[in-house]
Amino acid sequence: xxxxEFPGSEPIDILIDIAAGSIAVAAEPAExxxxxxxxxxxxxxxxxxxxxxxxxxxxxxxIEPKDKRNLLRxxxxxxxxxxxxxxSSCVVRTASADVSCMGRLAELExxxxxxxVTAGSVTGPLEVxxxxxxVxxxxxxxTAEVNTASGDIQLRQADGDVLVQxxxxxVAIGQAxxxxxVQxxxxxxxxxxxxAGEVSTKxxxxxxxxxxxxxxxxxxxxxSLTGSISNKLDxxxxxxxxxxxxxxxxxxxxxxxxxxxxxxxx
Numbered sequence: 001x002x003x004x005e006f007p008g009s010e011p012i013d014i015l016i017d018i019a020a021g022s023i024a025v026a027a028e029p030a031e032x033x034x035x036x037x038x039x040x041x042x043x044x045x046x047x048x049x050x051x052x053x054x055x056x057x058x059x060x061x062x063i064e065p066k067d068k069r070n071l072l073r074x075x076x077x078x079x080x081x082x083x084x085x086x087x088s089s090c091v092v093r094t095a096s097a098d099v100s101c102m103g104r105l106a107e108l109e110x111x112x113x114x115x116x117v118t119a120g121s122v123t124g125p126l127e128v129x130x131x132x133x134x135v136x137x138x139x140x141x142x143t144a145e146v147n148t149a150s151g152d153i154q155l156r157q158a159d160g161d162v163l164v165q166x167x168x169x170x171v172a173i174g175q176a177x178x179x180x181x182v183q184x185x186x187x188x189x190x191x192x193x194x195x196a197g198e199v200s201t202k203x204x205x206x207x208x209x210x211x212x213x214x215x216x217x218x219x220x221x222x223x224s225l226t227g228s229i230s231n232k233l234d235x236x237x238x239x240x241x242x243x244x245x246x247x248x249x250x251x252x253x254x255x256x257x258x259x260x261x262x263x264x265x266x
Contacts (some may be wrong), residue, residue, distance in 0.1 A: 002048060006055040008142040011087040012105060016052075018064040021077030027088045027103035033060060047078060058259045087123070097131075116151070122195040134169075152187075161197070170206075188253075193260035198245040208255045210246050211260030217242040220257060224250040232258040247256070 009031045016023055021040070033055070035165050038047035052063045062080055077097070089107040092099050100118040108128045110117045116133045119126070123141035134151045137144065142160040147155050149167045156174040156246055164171050164182045171182050171189045179197030182189045188206045195213040201236050212218050212233060219242050227250050248255045 001036060001038045003037070004053055004055075004258045006033040006060065007031065008033065008058070009085050010058065010098060011085050012055075012083060014084060014088055014090040014093070015059070015060045015063070015092045015149075016080055016082070018062070018080060018097060020076045021094075021097045022094055023070070023094065023097050023099045024079075024081045024088045025088050025090055025101045026081075026083045026091075027101070028083070028224045029092075030083060030085050032082040033085070034081075035060070035062065036079075037062075038079040040077050040079065045053050051078065070167075074245070089124075107172075159193060194244055194246070196243050198247065200247045202249045204251045205253050207252070207256075208248050208250060209256045209258065210248065211248070211258050212244060213228070213260045216244050218244045220243070221247040222255050222257070223248070224255050226252045227254040229255045233254055234259075 012033060013224040035053055037051060038046060049166060050065050054061045054178045065110060074259055082225060086104045087106045087143060090101065090105055092110040094112045094115055096114045099112060099117045101108060104121045104123060107124040108122045111129045112133055113131045114133055117128050117130060118136045120140045125142050126140050128135050129147045131149045131150050132151055135146055135148060137155045139157045140155060140160060144155060144158055144160065145163045147165045148169050150169055152170045153160065154165055154172045158173060158176045160176045162173060162176060162180045166187050168185045168186045172189045173180060174192045176191055176194045177196060180191055180194060180199045182201045184203045184204045184206055187211045189201050189203060189208045191210045193211050193213045195216055199200050201209055
C-alpha cells in the first residue's frame with residue numbers, strides 16, 4: 001500500500017481515472033486530504049508504480065496511464081481510497097471499478113461501464129453514467145442525472161429535478177421534491193412520494209407506480225396501450241390548487257397512482 005497526505009481543511013476538486021479495482025471517497029470534516037493506493041493482481045506492483053498522484057491549488061488527480069491499460073487490464077486493479085474535506089467535488093472515470101462515496105460532496109460526476117455507484121449526500125449537481133452497474137444514491141440536493149443500460153437505480157431523496165434514462169434497469173425514487181423524468185424500455189418505475197413540478201414516465205413494457213404526497217393537488221395524464229391503469233386518489237383530497245402534474249406513458253406496462261405513504265422513504 002502507498003499513501004499520501006496533503007494538508008488543508010478547505011474543499012478540494014478530485015479527479016480519479018482508473019480502469020479497474022475499487023474507488024472509495026469519504027468527504028467529511030478534515031484537516032488533511034489522505035490518499036491510499038493498493039494494487040492487486042499479477043501486474044499490481046507495476047501498475048502502482050506508474051499511477052500519477054498529484055495535488056496542486058486545491059485539485060487532486062489520481063490517474064492511471066492510458067497507454068498501459070490494454071496491457072494490464074484483466075491482470076491488475078487499483079483500490080483507491082480518498083479522505084477529503086466535506087463539500088469537495090469529485091469526478092470519477094473507470095471501466096469496471098465500483099465507486100463508493102460517503103459523507104457530503106458538493107458535486108459528483110461518475111462514469112463507469114460495469115461498476116456500481118453508491119453515494120451519500122451530494123448537495124450540488126450529480127451525474128452518473130453506467131452501462132451495467134447499479135446506482136444507489138441517498139440524497140441529491142440539486143439536479144440529478146442518471147443514465148444506465150441495464151443497471152438498477154435507487155434514489156432515496158431528491159431535492160432537485162431528477163432525469164433518468166435506462167433500457168432495462170428498474171428505477172426507484174423515494175421522495176421527490178421537484179420534477180422527475182424517467183424514460184425506460186422494460187424497467188419498472190416507482191416514485192414513492194412526489195410533491196411538486198412534473199412526474200413524467202415513458203416505458204414500453206415496465207410497470208409504473210407514482211405516489212402523490214398528501215395534500216397535493218394533481219393533474220393526471222395516463223396512457224397504456226394494453227396495460228391496466230388504476231387511480232387510487234380521492235377526488236376530494238387534493239387540497240385545492242394543482243401543484244403537480246403526472247404524465248405516464250406505456251405500451252404494455254401497468255400504471256398505478258396512489259397517495260404516498262406518509263412514513264419516510266425506505
